[in-house]
Amino acid sequence: MNVADALIRILAAHNVERVFGIPGDAINDVTDAIRRQDEISFIGVRHEEAGAFAASATAKLTGRLAVCVGTAGPGAIHLLNGLYDAKLDHAPVLAITGQVARGFIGTQAHQEVDLKALFADVAVYNETITTPDQAPEVLLRACHAAIAHRGVAHVSIPTDVAGQSVEFDVCRPLGPARPGRMAPHADDCAEAARMIAAAGKVAILAGIGCAGARDELIAFAEAAEAPIVRSLRAKEVIDDDHPICIGGLGLLGGHPGVKAMDRCDLLVMVGTDFPYLDFYPKAAKVIQIDIEPTHIGRRAPVDLGLVGEAGSILTALTEALDTPRDGGFLRDMQADMTRWRTSRDKAEADSATPIRPPHLMRAISEAAPDNAIFLADTGTATAWTARHLRVRPGQRYTLSGGLATMAFAFSGAIGAQLAFPDRRVIAVCGDGAFAMLMGDYVTAVKYGLPIVTVVLNNAKLGFIQLELEAKGLPDWGTDLTNPDFAAVAAACGGWGRTVSAPDEIGPALQEALAQDGPALLDVIVDPGALIMPPKIGLSQAMNFGLAKVREVFGS
Incomplete structure (x- = not known):
């Protein structure tokens, strides 16, 4: 088994079904390793950027690790735009790039680019394999990092390393395991329920972090008598024709969503990192629910942050809201949305x-x-x-x-x-x-x-x-x-x-x-x-x- 074979074996263990890219001299051993097995297919594209976009979309839609490859120099550079798309949308993608032979690194050789520097910002894991014995561990860690951090991992393999023999017996795949249902402290959930019960006009801003928690989101909104304003990426979670959804937010949203944000006295952000600060309420209290701790308070001042998986937190909050609420704010926003739908239908x-x-x-x-x-x-x-x-x-x-x-x-x-x-x-x-x-x-x-x-x-x-x-x-x-x-x-x-x-x-x-x-x-x-x-x-x-x-x- 050579290093390229070990790579393909590791990818197969992580349920990767295909690799997107263009063959090239610095990755010939990698594409040959794909040719010699039947678990993973090679999808040859005409531009590496297209391959990276294909991998990014695969990862976004499946939640599983997706892979693209590029040869040394220009092939690797072409991947970057698609990889940044994956990075900013939190999609697990592994990029494998070729590199000039080890003896030519640092000599300004033909097609040599400092790939570690090039990928430093886009990648959560970024390494060059310099010896065959190092390869299995680096490749495993790259897969683990991309999955665990929902981001881009990059491994560069010099052309004189990929074909060398390596001993490799144990594969430790990570994912696509079900994520743990991380939940905040019970006291914080109780405080959130008290804030919701005390508020007169609750609005929900739902993002793509609600994917997989549609039912829990709707149940919570109904219990809180709160209209749902969605981000654009959350359009696939709940769209504008659902009676409790009052449309999108931002320049591509509609008037009802903006109005709800302006008039609410409590905003509950769920799984969203909505970046346009002008659309946040100026005086309302804010509860933010997110699985990523660094997102709490990043866009708007937060009165209470709940770190955990959206579905479990929403269920806990719904169960805690046992007192009937005045639904006047929701009804007002729904009436506004009805007028907006009429205008939309007329345009269509x-x-x-x-x-x-x-x-x-x-x-x-x-x-x-x-x-x-x-x-x-x-x-x-x-x-x-x-x-x-x-x-x-x-x-x-x-x-x-x-x-x-x-x-x-x-x-x-x-x-x-x-x-x-x-x-x-x-x-x-x-x-x-x-x-x-x-x-x-x-x-x-x-x-x-x-x-x-x-x-x-x-x-x-x-x-x-x-x-x-x-x-x-x-x-x-x-x-x-x-x-x-x-x-x-x-x-x-x-x-x-x-x-x-x-x-x-x-x-x-x-x-x-x-x-x-x-x-x-x-x-x-x-x-x-x-x-x-x-x-x-x-x-x-x-x-x-x-x-x-x-x-x-x-x-």
């Missing part, structure tokens, strides 16, 4: 030409099967899915939450479709984001992945335009010259269709979902469609007007 019913993005999102929601997995890209696609895509119970929704990088959705869909071959994966992309890594469309074709990709084609970097105008700057530099995306899909060996009229959307979606391989819809959408923030300050309004004047007069 607008079947004008060019196609309005809300109308498209409603059509996708209606066409998607009950087991669909949605991946949203960064940009206006994020905003339209946040407000208008319906995520039903049993469906999944993910995106690049912390990093908010473009190009995640389609590459991530490759990982999602491989991890869940019996589910339909739908990537919703902007034209700018899709074009960044559209070369990997051939990867989906190669492996026969029936991903449905919906490209919102407005020939603009639309979200950048909005950001410019919000600052009072003219729209400049955001125009795109796009190819015929449907023709690109067909040229790659997939199925593609251009959609330019509202009455074409439904039939095109049905046809795309019926394909056995990758299908792409190039949807020509209204470039002037506005994404209005839930609240607009006077300075924002003035800046927007100023920007429009400057665009007209070219100044």
Whole structure:
């Protein structure tokens, strides 16, 4: 057994099913070790960044360790964006990189990069294997670190080490074991229950940390008579059509969520690290529930922190709330949400030409099967899915939450479709984001992945335009010259269709979902469609007007 064989054996013990990457001279022994066994497959991508995104999406959706590889120098560098996506969304990913031979490290050899320095910030564990005997322990620790810390681990293997023999008999896999149900002190739970009972207007801010605790979250909200405001990543936990959910928060949220945060006198944060401080209440008391101790008090001053698993804490609090509460605040917020839903539904019913993005999102929601997995890209696609895509119970929704990088959705869909071959994966992309890594469309074709990709084609970097105008700057530099995306899909060996009229959307979606391989819809959408923030300050309004004047007069 050589070092590369030991690596593959360790990965198999950790239930890794595939490795994403591109072969290269510094990792040839690694890819050869994969070739010589049948437990783990190699998914060859066209860009290492796409491989890292695929691994990140796999880890986010499964909670299990995912793996990507890159050769020395440029291959390793290309992994970084996808790895930062995994880091900031707390996804367990192991990156294996090749390195020049040990005798050339530090000599400015061809393709030599200081990989330990390069990966120092992104990784919770970051080592170079310098001797074969060291390899099994380093690789095991890397897997353990990625799983335990829900982050990125990196191991660099010089090209003259990977093929050397090593004795390796004992494998100590970690996970995907069930996490312990860590709970706070009983006195703290009792104090939280007293605070909730004493408050008149309780609101809940729920994040992705509530994943797996949907029922407990709803039961607690009902007992506390508290509306649930969700983060964007928690859209797959509870979406806007549930009667106790009053929508999202932040620039991509809605007015009801902002109003609840402004008016509550007690905020209960559950599994969220929501970073936008302007949306937190200014005078309310705050209880924060999080499994990560360092998150307590990081975003807002906290009156009581409860460290532990969301489901068990919410259950304990629900059981402690045995006195009926006045539900007036909840009813007021639900009435506000009903008005917001009416406005949303009206926007979605607008079947004008060019196609309005809300109308498209409603059509996708209606066409998607009950087991669909949605991946949203960064940009206006994020905003339209946040407000208008319906995520039903049993469906999944993910995106690049912390990093908010473009190009995640389609590459991530490759990982999602491989991890869940019996589910339909739908990537919703902007034209700018899709074009960044559209070369990997051939990867989906190669492996026969029936991903449905919906490209919102407005020939603009639309979200950048909005950001410019919000600052009072003219729209400049955001125009795109796009190819015929449907023709690109067909040229790659997939199925593609251009959609330019509202009455074409439904039939095109049905046809795309019926394909056995990758299908792409190039949807020509209204470039002037506005994404209005839930609240607009006077300075924002003035800046927007100023920007429009400057665009007209070219100044």
